[in-house]
Structures are given as C-alpha cells and as structure tokens.
Amino acid sequence: MTTLAPRPPHPHGLFTAGEPVRSWTVSTAKPVRYEVAFTPDVLDPRNPALARAGAPAPGPAPARRLLVVETTVDELYGDRIRAYCTARGLDHAVHVLTAHERLKTMDAVFSVVEAMDRFGVARRSEPVVALGGGVLLDVVGLACSLYRRSTPYVRVPTTLVGLVDAGVGAKTGVNFGPYKNRLGTYHPAAQTLLDPAFLATLDRRHVGNGTAEILKLALIKDRALFRLLEAYGPRLIAERFQGGPALRPVAREVLGRAVHGMLEELQGNLWEHELERVVDYGHSFSPTLEMRALPELLHGEAVCLDMALTTVVAERRGLVRPAERRRVLDLMRALRLPVWHRLCAPAVLEEALADTVRHRDGSQRLPLPVGIGGAVFVDDLTPDELAAAAAHLKEYHARTAVAGHA
Numbered sequence: 001m002t003t004l005a006p007r008p009p010h011p012h013g014l015f016t017a018g019e020p021v022r023s024w025t026v027s028t029a030k031p032v033r034y035e036v037a038f039t040p041d042v043l044d045p046r047n048p049a050l051a052r053a054g055a056p057a058p059g060p061a062p063a064r065r066l067l068v069v070e071t072t073v074d075e076l077y078g079d080r081i082r083a084y085c086t087a088r089g090l091d092h093a094v095h096v097l098t099a100h101e102r103l104k105t106m107d108a109v110f111s112v113v114e115a116m117d118r119f120g121v122a123r124r125s126e127p128v129v130a131l132g133g134g135v136l137l138d139v140v141g142l143a144c145s146l147y148r149r150s151t152p153y154v155r156v157p158t159t160l161v162g163l164v165d166a167g168v169g170a171k172t173g174v175n176f177g178p179y180k181n182r183l184g185t186y187h188p189a190a191q192t193l194l195d196p197a198f199l200a201t202l203d204r205r206h207v208g209n210g211t212a213e214i215l216k217l218a219l220i221k222d223r224a225l226f227r228l229l230e231a232y233g234p235r236l237i238a239e240r241f242q243g244g245p246a247l248r249p250v251a252r253e254v255l256g257r258a259v260h261g262m263l264e265e266l267q268g269n270l271w272e273h274e275l276e277r278v279v280d281y282g283h284s285f286s287p288t289l290e291m292r293a294l295p296e297l298l299h300g301e302a303v304c305l306d307m308a309l310t311t312v313v314a315e316r317r318g319l320v321r322p323a324e325r326r327r328v329l330d331l332m333r334a335l336r337l338p339v340w341h342r343l344c345a346p347a348v349l350e351e352a353l354a355d356t357v358r359h360r361d362g363s364q365r366l367p368l369p370v371g372i373g374g375a376v377f378v379d380d381l382t383p384d385e386l387a388a389a390a391a392h393l394k395e396y397h398a399r400t401a402v403a404g405h406a
C-alpha cells in the first residue's frame, strides 16, 4: 500500500522498490470557512449585504440569484424581498415553498432542485438564498449540498430557532419515515445574515420555541445567560425580542450570547467526529418525542421536555441542587414551555434512548447538567431513573399546569 502525498513527488511514481503500486490511500483536508453576522435591516435596499453574500467578487454582468422563500415569509416580506432585488439590480427568481415539520421531506428538497434547474443556477457564483425558518433552511441546505455535489447558499433565518441554531451550524437534513433529520449532510451556508427584525411577526409560541434552544445553552454553559432569561425571558418573548430602548440591549445580549455560545461549541467539531457534544443537551429524547407527537409539539418544546427530564435526573444524582432544579423548572414554566407530556412514558423514553444510543455510535454519551451552566456526560442512565424523573415531572406539571400545554 502507498500513501499519496498531497502532491506526488514524481509524476510517474507508480513503482515502489521495483514493484507496481496496487493500493493507494488518499488523504486530504478540506478547509471550511463560513460567516455568521448580525445584519440589521437586511432587506433595506441601501444595505448591500444580502446582494453580496456568499458570492465571489462581482463581475460586469448583473448578478443572478434564486431565492427560496417560505410561504408565510413571502406573504409578510415578499414585496420587500422583490423590491430589494430589483433595487440592487439582481436578476432574480423567487421560489415560494411551504415549510413546516411535516413537509420536511425529500419532496421539498426536490422542489428546490427543480427550481434550481429552472433558474439555471451556476455552479459556484450564484448562491441560492434561503429565507425562512429552520425547516426551510435545512431543506434548502440539503438541496444545495446535493446539487452538483455542492452549490453555495446563503441563509437568512426568519425564526428564533433559525437565528440561534438552525442558521448557524453546518447541518442540513430532512425527516425520513418516523425519524427526525434521518437524511442530511454537513454543508454550511457560505454566509448567514441574522436580522432579528423578522421576529417581530413571529407568533408567540414560535418565539417561546426558539427561547428553549437559548435556554439549552444557558443550562449547559452560560449561567449569565440563564440569569438574563430569568430576569427578562417572558418580556423578551412578549415583545418578540424587539422592545424599546430599555429592552433592546438585553435582546441584543441574549441573542449574541446564544449565537456565540453555539458557534464556540460547533467550531472544532463541525463534522461531529467527537460524539460527546454539550449542544446535544436536550436532544437525547426529544427527536422521538417530537416526531411521535407531530404536529402537537414544536422542536424547542420537545427539547424543553428533554431538558426538564435530565434536570430532574441530574438532581437525583446530586449534580443539580434542589433549589437549582426549582429555578430551572420555574423558568421553563415562566417561558410557557412544557415540562411534561403524556408521551413521557417509560416505554417511549426507553425507545428514544435506544435510538439516540445508535445515533451516538453505541454509547449513551448523555449530557447532564451540573448545577446551572455546566455539563457532564454519562453512559449509565437506567430506565428506572428515567421513569422516576418522568413521574416527578408529571406531578409538577399537574401542580403548575398552564392552560395551552398538554
């Protein structure tokens, strides 16, 4: 066997010690660089960011862009999106796509691919622009990663989950059968433009849903962020992370900390070679719960159920103090996120854990909180511990239930 150096020392180097080479090992490294930036007023025609995003230096011909826009986003912002493209001289087409969890399938990916073919997207210089929530971003990302084996794209998240999570990492994906994100790739957008102004039109429940992903980061790595959520979370949700002069700096800090914390964890492990990831916190039982409950539970709500369970498990293991557990559950309640659901039954939780063990290559690698703001991985969670935690939460839920949650 011979290992190929990045550049062979001799163009005819097919003989080693007089013997023809019959086996080769190719080894190469692919540098990855992508940008995520808060970009206020992204649809203001005076702002060149969106027109320039993800493309090589502009040439003499007018730039061409295919935009894939989620249906609701098109209804709310379609006129501004088209006016922006016209004002910036972009030769453009808009593909409107309805995207939510039940439509997160390969059919949606194919519809984007068809739009790319119709538009005749060039291979490198015409990044596809995706404007929408996490589902739309994941679908467009997958289509672009498959199209000609890799086509650049730009993400403009319009939901809170998109802003702090789906828009900032490298993953794309769609659901397959009963499994969440079973088909997917690692294909980060060349650029992600974050404009929190889109949140102004998001309904309350979806803002709460995104806040669950922010809470995840707070619980496993950012105690200051937890305190900010305790002090301002309900108001931030009520005011859609906009607010007047008093609240705006808080919204800025919370969103900034969330994106920064997320990227800190992703950088260095973008392809998930390391399967112990603190950002998997809240994602051990939630994929199964979310898919089983569809369309009842939103992604962040399922993540919150998972975090509530693991917080109680951690308390019972002495990792979280009772007072800390109370603060965590009370904050979840204050954010109007669910802490228990009828699907949190021992058999379902066991199945969920079994699927996660397969996903994590045979070990639980289960992140548990340590106090508020720390985490540890365990491999020995038992069904009894899970059942006891679920029973505790069922009782807490019954005591504190807020109308609107199952």
Ligand SMILES: NC(=O)c1ccc[n+]([C@@H]2O[C@H](COP(=O)([O-])OP(=O)(O)OC[C@H]3O[C@@H](n4cnc5c(N)ncnc54)[C@H](O)[C@@H]3O)[C@@H](O)[C@H]2O)c1
Pocket (backbone or CB within 6 Å): 070, 071, 072, 073, 076, 099, 100, 101, 104, 132, 133, 134, 135, 136, 138, 158, 159, 160, 161, 162, 165, 166, 167, 169, 170, 171, 172, 173, 181, 198, 199, 200, 201, 202, 203, 206, 209, 299
């Ligand atoms: N790739 C990743 O790393 C990653 C990370 C986290 C989550 N995700 C995925 O993200 C998805 C959840 O994303 P989501 O919560 O954004 O849900 P979503 O994409 O379903 O969007 C929620 C709803 O918000 C509406 N909407 C979007 N923007 C709006 C706006 N500005 N105003 C009013 N309505 C608007 C949409 O019509 C949609 O019905 C899940 O499928 C999850 O797997 C992916």
